[in-house]
Amino acid sequence: MKWTRTVGVYLVLGLGASFTLAPFLLSILTAFKTREQFAGQSVLAWPDPFTVENIVRVLTGPAEFGRAVLVTLLAAVLILIGQLVCSILAAYAFARVDFPGRQVLFWVYLSTLMIPPVVLIIPLYLMMTQAGLRNSFWSLVLPFAFASPYAVFLLREYFRGIPQELIDAARLDGANTLDVLVEIVVPLSKPIIATLTLITIVSHWNSFMWPLVVTTGPQWRVVTVATASLQSQFNGNWTLVMAATTLALVPLLALFLVFQRQFVRSITISGFK
Amino acid sequence: MASSRRRSHPGIRRRNTITGYALLAPSLFGVVCFMLLPVLVVVWLSFQSWDLIGPISFVGIDNYRSVLSDGVFGNSLLVTILFVALVVPIQTMIGLGAASLLTRDLPGSAWFRTIYVLPWICAPLALGVVWKWILAPTNGALNALVGARIEWLSDPALALPTVAAVVIWTNVGYVTLFFMAGLLNIPEQILEAARIDGAGPVAMFWQIKIPLLRPTMFFVLVTTVISAFQVFDQVYALTQGGPAHTTDVVAARIYYEAFSAFDLGRAAVMAVVLLVVLVVITLAQQLYFRRRVTYEMD
Numbered sequence: 001m002k003w004t005r006t007v008g009v010y011l012v013l014g015l016g017a018s019f020t021l022a023p024f025l026l027s028i029l030t031a032f033k034t035r036e037q038f039a040g041q042s043v044l045a046w047p048d049p050f051t052v053e054n055i056v057r058v059l060t061g062p063a064e065f066g067r068a069v070l071v072t073l074l075a076a077v078l079i080l081i082g083q084l085v086c087s088i089l090a091a092y093a094f095a096r097v098d099f100p101g102r103q104v105l106f107w108v109y110l111s112t113l114m115i116p117p118v119v120l121i122i123p124l125y126l127m128m129t130q131a132g133l134r135n136s137f138w139s140l141v142l143p144f145a146f147a148s149p150y151a152v153f154l155l156r157e158y159f160r161g162i163p164q165e166l167i168d169a170a171r172l173d174g175a176n177t178l179d180v181l182v183e184i185v186v187p188l189s190k191p192i193i194a195t196l197t198l199i200t201i202v203s204h205w206n207s208f209m210w211p212l213v214v215t216t217g218p219q220w221r222v223v224t225v226a227t228a229s230l231q232s233q234f235n236g237n238w239t240l241v242m243a244a245t246t247l248a249l250v251p252l253l254a255l256f257l258v259f260q261r262q263f264v265r266s267i268t269i270s271g272f273k
Numbered sequence: 274m275a276s277s278r279r280r281s282h283p284g285i286r287r288r289n290t291i292t293g294y295a296l297l298a299p300s301l302f303g304v305v306c307f308m309l310l311p312v313l314v315v316v317w318l319s320f321q322s323w324d325l326i327g328p329i330s331f332v333g334i335d336n337y338r339s340v341l342s343d344g345v346f347g348n349s350l351l352v353t354i355l356f357v358a359l360v361v362p363i364q365t366m367i368g369l370g371a372a373s374l375l376t377r378d379l380p381g382s383a384w385f386r387t388i389y390v391l392p393w394i395c396a397p398l399a400l401g402v403v404w405k406w407i408l409a410p411t412n413g414a415l416n417a418l419v420g421a422r423i424e425w426l427s428d429p430a431l432a433l434p435t436v437a438a439v440v441i442w443t444n445v446g447y448v449t450l451f452f453m454a455g456l457l458n459i460p461e462q463i464l465e466a467a468r469i470d471g472a473g474p475v476a477m478f479w480q481i482k483i484p485l486l487r488p489t490m491f492f493v494l495v496t497t498v499i500s501a502f503q504v505f506d507q508v509y510a511l512t513q514g515g516p517a518h519t520t521d522v523v524a525a526r527i528y529y530e531a532f533s534a535f536d537l538g539r540a541a542v543m544a545v546v547l548l549v550v551l552v553v554i555t556l557a558q559q560l561y562f563r564r565r566v567t568y569e570m571d
Contacts, residue, residue, distance in 0.1 A: 009374050010381075016371060017388045020442070024391065026414050027403045043414040090300035098286075099293025105301070112308045114555045118503050118524045119544040122531055123314035124307065126323075146303020177292055206396035208506045209524075213532060224398040228510065231402050238406045248399035256394055260387055263394065267447065268454050 030242035054243035068226035076204035082145030091155030318541035349526040368448025390446035401510025455489030
């Protein structure tokens with residue numbers, strides 16, 4: 001390849017990268033500026049003086065962002081544990097146990113992948129209201145903690161690749177189904193479990209519509225809802241709002257940089273949304 | 274892997290049935306209670322009247338009549354289709370372009386790939402709020418940098434394309450990843466054979482690579498059409514459906530109908546219509562393209 005063309009390719013890639021990164025950098029820069037500097041100087045100016053006041057105000061102020069971070073993390077972790085346990089059990093049944101109705105039930109699971117989440121918001125809201133769980137921590141967790149047909153689907157594919165001889169050998173040694181799962185299947189499935197862990201944590205850290213609908217007031221606000229309410233409450237006070245968006249974005253950026261390869265793999269094998 | 278040997282032993286068969294359903298029970302509970310039942314509930318609710326506070330009462334097809342006749346939902350469907358028609362082709366082209374630049378074995382490609390995916394893994398709502406500031410008319414970053422005062426989000430002619438641009442910016446990395454995987458999956462022998470036959474880079478791209486990318490193209494188009502049809506977070510952050518309903522996409526309409534207008538019956542009708550539309554799209558794709566494609570890239 002001619003060197004001029006190589007330079008051209010890098011130029012295009014570099015432009016794309018700057019355009020992709022600019023909003024993140026602008027958010028982070030602005031989060032550490034004083035209101036005076038934000039009003040008086042160029043948006044590209046380096047924070048001077050560098051201040052953490054916005055971050056502190058967002059975390060501890062009336063927006064209770066610190067609490068929102070804890071609520072979001074706790075909900076995401078509980079959903080993750082629930083989904084992993086339920087999905088591993090179900091995927092093993094679909095992959096390795098021969099029971100009547102297996103095919104039909106698997107098709108039912110697959111068909112639920114077609115249901116758009118937006119459609120479920122209204123009936124779930126009604127159901128949570130009837131159950132007296134509206135605006136509670138459990139309303140954030142329950143609807144997602146039992147099953148993810150997607151996780152079942154991916155795990156089943158993976159389990160089918162585990163040699164049956166390994167399972168048979170353990171059976172001969174007297175292992176029951178749970179022993180087989182804990183001692184053979186799960187240890188051999190670490191990559192796909194890591195993938196599901198990343199996907200689940202990220203999508204529930206980012207989830208917005210359901211928490212927005214089912215919670216009211218600061219008590220059970222998640223990070224995204226807290227960010228949105230901060231924006232409407234402090235409209236125009238952008239240093240504060242950018243402190244909130246920075247807090248919502250930076251943990252994921254950090255996670256992504258650490259687990260880069262796993263993330264890229266996860267997205268391509270799962271089409272994760 | 275069912276073995277016929279096992280089928281012949283009734284005792285083992287019974288044990289398998291018990292084991293199977295015991296393993297399935299927790300997740301089946303979730304699927305039934307939080308997916309299948311809600312679909313029935315939303316259909317039921319579409320025939321009721323409910324304002325969130327008062328009692329729920331049966332109104333027959335009144336909700337359907339009112340939703341289909343007053344034009345608000347028709348506008349939302351139109352806006353959504355326009356949005357999909359803006360977002361999907363543009364992000365597919367940019368993603369394909371980026372992927373073909375990133376699969377040239379240039380040093381640093383992995384870094385660019387990582388950077389391009391960043392917006393995709395972040396919260397769309399938080400990114401929407403960042404863009405809300407960038408695009409703000411008076412102290413927004415973009416207008417400050419270009420030295421103009423453009424009403425990106427409050428000019429009815431600009432609002433939808435602007436929201437679409439933000440969503441494209443978010444999605445390009447995702448599309449790029451799949452096209453990269455697709456391009457890297459093309460066997461070297463095919464490219465070599467084409468090269469020997471004298472195919473130049475342009476012919477190589479359009480006549481060899483694009484046809485071989487059809488499965489990837491199909492997967493990307495289907496998943497991105499379905500997700501663009503449900504866009505909500507960015508619209509909520511950027512325009513809240515305005516100005517003058519020009520960005521009032523279906524998901525936002527459902528939300529506002531239910532939780533601003535407190536008309537759950539009408540919102541349920543809209544949800545039912547959205548469900549039908551998306552199921553039809555998915556089934557059409559299934560008919561056209563039986564096997565699900567997954568890609569491994571490492």
